[in-house]
Amino acid sequence: MPTESSASVSASRQIRHYVRARAWCEWEDFDLWPDRVRADLESDDGAVWPPFLLLAMPGIDAATQRTCATRWLKARLETFHAEGGSRGPAAGAPGVSRPPGPLRIGYLSGDFHQHATALLMVEMLEAHSAEHVELYAYSHGANDGKGMRERLVLAFHRFRDIGGLSDLEAAELIRADGVDILVDLKGYTEGSRTMLLAHRSAPVQVSFLGYPGTSGQGFVDYLISDRFVTPAASADDYSEALACMPHSYQPHGRVIDPTIAPPGRAALGLPEEGFVFACFNQAWKFTPEVFDLWCSLLLDVPGSVLWLLDDPHARGNLRNEAMARGVLPDRLVFAPGLPQAGHLARLPVIDLMLDTWPYNAHTTASDALWAGVPLVTCAGTTFASRVAGGLLQAAGLPEVVTSTPAAYAALARSLAQDPSRLHALRHRFERSRHAAALFDVLAYTRALEAMYERMWARHQAGLPPTAIDMANDPDHGGDPAGR
Numbered sequence: 001m002p003t004e005s006s007a008s009v010s011a012s013r014q015i016r017h018y019v020r021a022r023a024w025c026e027w028e029d030f031d032l033w034p035d036r037v038r039a040d041l042e043s044d045d046g047a048v049w050p051p052f053l054l055l056a057m058p059g060i061d062a063a064t065q066r067t068c069a070t071r072w073l074k075a076r077l078e079t080f081h082a083e084g085g086s087r088g089p090a091a092g093a094p095g096v097s098r099p100p101g102p103l104r105i106g107y108l109s110g111d112f113h114q115h116a117t118a119l120l121m122v123e124m125l126e127a128h129s130a131e132h133v134e135l136y137a138y139s140h141g142a143n144d145g146k147g148m149r150e151r152l153v154l155a156f157h158r159f160r161d162i163g164g165l166s167d168l169e170a171a172e173l174i175r176a177d178g179v180d181i182l183v184d185l186k187g188y189t190e191g192s193r194t195m196l197l198a199h200r201s202a203p204v205q206v207s208f209l210g211y212p213g214t215s216g217q218g219f220v221d222y223l224i225s226d227r228f229v230t231p232a233a234s235a236d237d238y239s240e241a242l243a244c245m246p247h248s249y250q251p252h253g254r255v256i257d258p259t260i261a262p263p264g265r266a267a268l269g270l271p272e273e274g275f276v277f278a279c280f281n282q283a284w285k286f287t288p289e290v291f292d293l294w295c296s297l298l299l300d301v302p303g304s305v306l307w308l309l310d311d312p313h314a315r316g317n318l319r320n321e322a323m324a325r326g327v328l329p330d331r332l333v334f335a336p337g338l339p340q341a342g343h344l345a346r347l348p349v350i351d352l353m354l355d356t357w358p359y360n361a362h363t364t365a366s367d368a369l370w371a372g373v374p375l376v377t378c379a380g381t382t383f384a385s386r387v388a389g390g391l392l393q394a395a396g397l398p399e400v401v402t403s404t405p406a407a408y409a410a411l412a413r414s415l416a417q418d419p420s421r422l423h424a425l426r427h428r429f430e431r432s433r434h435a436a437a438l439f440d441v442l443a444y445t446r447a448l449e450a451m452y453e454r455m456w457a458r459h460q461a462g463l464p465p466t467a468i469d470m471a472n473d474p475d476h477g478g479d480p481a482g483r
Contacts (some may be wrong), residue, residue, distance in 0.1 A: 011047030022284040025314040032289055034059035041067055051188045055213055055384040062237035062382045069216025080198050102134045103176055108186035114148045116363040117185055117210050124251040125155040127445040138162050140193050181452055187211020212384040221465040225249045227375035228390035241465035244445050248394035248435035256394050260430030274303035275416050278350040279388035280364045284312035287358040290391040292418040293409045295325040301416045310334035347371035360388035369395045372430050376400050379410040394438035
């Protein structure tokens, strides 16, 4: 019986160590990891890193992320072809005849339950026009019994459970359903079915929402994005053609339950007085650099606290890291996980939300903005490091998007030390946010439908995928001047 090589075992241990170190905020050798990854990518027998891990690693640019994704899939594609993997026609192949009617859009995910992806897109799915699109769900995840699955089922024309099917069987089902455009919502996140797309189960295949990076392979034709997150100059960092929405690529699906009374500070374990900084990103997004700046803010703003989402594995390490930076550990307050409605109800007590980089707040940024809480971010050069900036632009808050850590810290410090400035910012945002492009679900959905129609028209004309920029389409919320 063949066994794993010692090099393979060592590589697996290295990756497991890195995953634990990031999740638990164990930062002793934090600065060594980027060089280790680069060395592995340059070596024939180095570790094959899961692409998702590189998205939160400082010092790793988008070009390196693409190299990693390509290498990650190489061995899997070799196995795929060795096993006789079946591929349908590629995008740009001559269009096949199809019956008249709305486009058939298939959404592929393991997260059709109470998950961030579903929370973001459920209202968009419900807003789709049956005249333009017919929606098919291909679910490979379990139902958590929290009610979201039932709501999603109603939004789709067909809801298929493919959890028990092989990739080839699922691809054949998708082809039999006559899906025109298959939209993958997982990318390289946990539990994905990436190789299903290698079967080319639909003429046009798209990556959307769940993975903020490139697939690195030609069987995904388009990556839905926006011009802030992926500027035109970054196109070479992506194997897909960039399909940019008019404002933010991220849909919005949030309703604050009016029956849930906003809790007071004491009920949340927060001090009655003092400034409340907060970050509800998961702890694996934290870095020593970001935490240094957070602690400097706590030291510069007397009586302030930093409110974080509780993680029992990271909690003690973060308190120790705070003490090492001269901050008393009780100035870190940990919030328990709550159901979505309860979580949204508690957010308004925050004075200022702080972002992380190189992996920004995504859903957590959307949550904060919907609750009226401004977020300070530092935009980098990769997809994952620019998401919050794109959300803030679409919400009408471009002034809190910075481009350097120093500017980020200076802005957060200024807002915390100048109550009148922060009050004016929040007051203006409160008056305008419900009319912001970020929260216009219907306009977003119509623009997405128009984008799908453009993708399909190119396929029918036998043309390869190309960049699509809905920001230049005045009929769907864009600016004809491209501003």
